[in-house]
Amino acid sequence: MTSATITSKGQVTIPVDVRNRLGLSTGDRVEFILNEASGHYEVVPATSPVTALKGIIGKPKKAVTIDDMNAAIADQGGSAR
Numbered sequence: 001m002t003s004a005t006i007t008s009k010g011q012v013t014i015p016v017d018v019r020n021r022l023g024l025s026t027g028d029r030v031e032f033i034l035n036e037a038s039g040h041y042e043v044v045p046a047t048s049p050v051t052a053l054k055g056i057i058g059k060p061k062k063a064v065t066i067d068d069m070n071a072a073i074a075d076q077g078g079s080a081r
Contacts, residue, residue, distance in 0.1 A: 002015045002018055014030075018043075029045075030045060
């Protein structure tokens, strides 16, 4: 099992073999996710390609015209004051 030591500032150096298996490099972010079933934390890369976001928001049911958008902006702008 690979281990690391926590510094007085709460920092940990992730061992090279773990970084390699996770595909991490300098500047990458990681997430610490609590596994409710086991009570253990999992360390996962927080790097996702932008293409992973495709499809998370559905298409609108009704098409909106530019005039509709401008009207909505004008309505909101007037009520914000």
